[in-house]
Amino acid sequence: MNDEHAEPYAHPDSTEGLLQRGRGQGAVRALRDPRGSAVFVYDGIRRDRRWDGTDDRSLYLARLVQDLELSPAPVVGMLAGDEEACLRACEVLELLALAGSDEAREGLRAYVRSGEHWIRVLESIAAGWPPEWWDDLGDVARTRIGAEPDLPCFFEPWTRFGIGTRSRPLVPRPSLAGLGTGELLALLADARTERATKFDALRALNGREPAEGLIPLVPLLGTSDGRRSLPLVRRAVDRLGALAVAAAHDWARADVPWLAALGADVLADHPGPEALPGLVNELVGQWSAREWCGPDRTARRLARFGPDAAEAAPCLRRFWLHTPHSYERTAYLLALAAIDRDGLEHLYAESLWDCEETTRLLGIASAPTGPETLGRVAVLRDDPMETPEVRAAARTRLAAPTGSG
Numbered sequence: 203m204n205d206e207h208a209e210p211y212a213h214p215d216s217t218e219g220l221l222q223r224g225r226g227q228g229a230v231r232a233l234r235d236p237r238g239s240a241v242f243v244y245d246g247i248r249r250d251r252r253w254d255g256t257d258d259r260s261l262y263l264a265r266l267v268q269d270l271e272l273s274p275a276p277v278v279g280m281l282a283g284d285e286e287a288c289l290r291a292c293e294v295l296e297l298l299a300l301a302g303s304d305e306a307r308e309g310l311r312a313y314v315r316s317g318e319h320w321i322r323v324l325e326s327i328a329a330g331w332p333p334e335w336w337d338d339l340g341d342v343a344r345t346r347i348g349a350e351p352d353l354p355c356f357f358e359p360w361t362r363f364g365i366g367t368r369s370r371p372l373v374p375r376p377s378l379a380g381l382g383t384g385e386l387l388a389l390l391a392d393a394r395t396e397r398a399t400k401f402d403a404l405r406a407l408n409g410r411e412p413a414e415g416l417i418p419l420v421p422l423l424g425t426s427d428g429r430r431s432l433p434l435v436r437r438a439v440d441r442l443g444a445l446a447v448a449a450a451h452d453w454a455r456a457d458v459p460w461l462a463a464l465g466a467d468v469l470a471d472h473p474g475p476e477a478l479p480g481l482v483n484e485l486v487g488q489w490s491a492r493e494w495c496g497p498d499r500t501a502r503r504l505a506r507f508g509p510d511a512a513e514a515a516p517c518l519r520r521f522w523l524h525t526p527h528s529y530e531r532t533a534y535l536l537a538l539a540a541i542d543r544d545g546l547e548h549l550y551a552e553s554l555w556d557c558e559e560t561t562r563l564l565g566i567a568s569a570p571t572g573p574e575t576l577g578r579v580a581v582l583r584d585d586p587m588e589t590p591e592v593r594a595a596a597r598t599r600l601a602a603p604t605g606s607g
Contacts, residue, residue: 258528324359451465498534562582566595
């Protein structure tokens with residue numbers, strides 16, 4: 203949605219409201235009434251109902267267009283809107299084309315030939331489609347680019363077409379994957395190591411088991427002006443979990459703002475028993491204020507207390523049911539799984555239809571075994587629109603004995 207969130211959401215238990223929030227239950231209900239739900243699906247593409255850019259809707263909506271056997275023609279028509287509306291329609295049509303819709307594919311190709319925002323659309327389909335679906339648009343691109351005031355920013359597909367760009371191709375840096383953990387830590391400790399190499403070292407470490415040897419190096423991993431940490435430092439510290447708590451007490455007292463903030467966050471993420479009442483009150487306050495952005499962090503902190511945080515369970519369920527910020531829904535389900543699993547089999551089953559990849563992954567892993575669950579997991583496994591991670595998880599679930607989670 204827009205920054206002012208001016209457009210209200212429909213009631214969270216209505217089909218319209220469920221679809222606006224990307225809930226799995228919305229998709230299930232829509233399948234029971236395709237004709238009555240079509241207007242809500244098209245509206246979800248026409249108007250951005252996401253709470254912010256971290257929320258995902260394109261795959262959810264594309265799948266609804268396909269499953270409800272709706273015509274892609276209205277979505278093709280939306281390409282004629284402003285740039286944001288055009289790109290929302292483009293994302294849905296790209297996926298429908300992957301699922302076999304010739305109308306979606308030809309609609310996008312025709313738009314590249316004559317549409318206003320053709321550069322962004324061509325860059326998008328080049329990233330998501332096989333080259334043979336768009337490679338023949340080179341003559342169109344070379345003809346049209348002369349009328350544009352600026353050269354494109356991205357490297358591809360323009361260099362394939364012999365068109366210059368404002369950016370230069372990236373020169374691949376040597377991979378650090380072959381280095382041992384000790385060698386990676388030594389690179390981070392060396393003041394002479396370039397920032398880009400430190401970034402690569404952190405990325406390599408984040409793909410391995412957490413390295414306790416990173417802890418004393420954290421204060422050294424700031425930018426040269428001391429204003430922020432290097433990219434990936436926070437993720438690396440998060441992966442250390444409780445191992446970082448002792449050092450975090452010192453970080454929180456540091457004069458360097460980014461390090462003090464990091465230390466405070468680590469301590470808040472690993473609260474002692476005395477923090478539980480305050481966290482419950484914090485979640486209740488967030489619900490009362492309808493704060494949709496941020497309760498996921500509170501939920502993760504509460505999850506650490508397990509069943510002792512049972513008082514928070516009703517509020518977590520309310521957030522699951524009501525939040526328009528679908529990105530945070532996974533955190534509420536994970537917290538409920540740690541605190542109070544009563545009735546979660548229904549939420550896991552619904553999650554198989556959710557708009558968010560992380561929520562679908564939870565559903566694949568934990569939905570109760572039965573014909574409906576296994577049938578849905580098989581659909582996710584075979585769906586060419588689905589993400590590689592979800593398809594792989596679905597294959598794993600179905601390969602298990604009797605499809606058990």
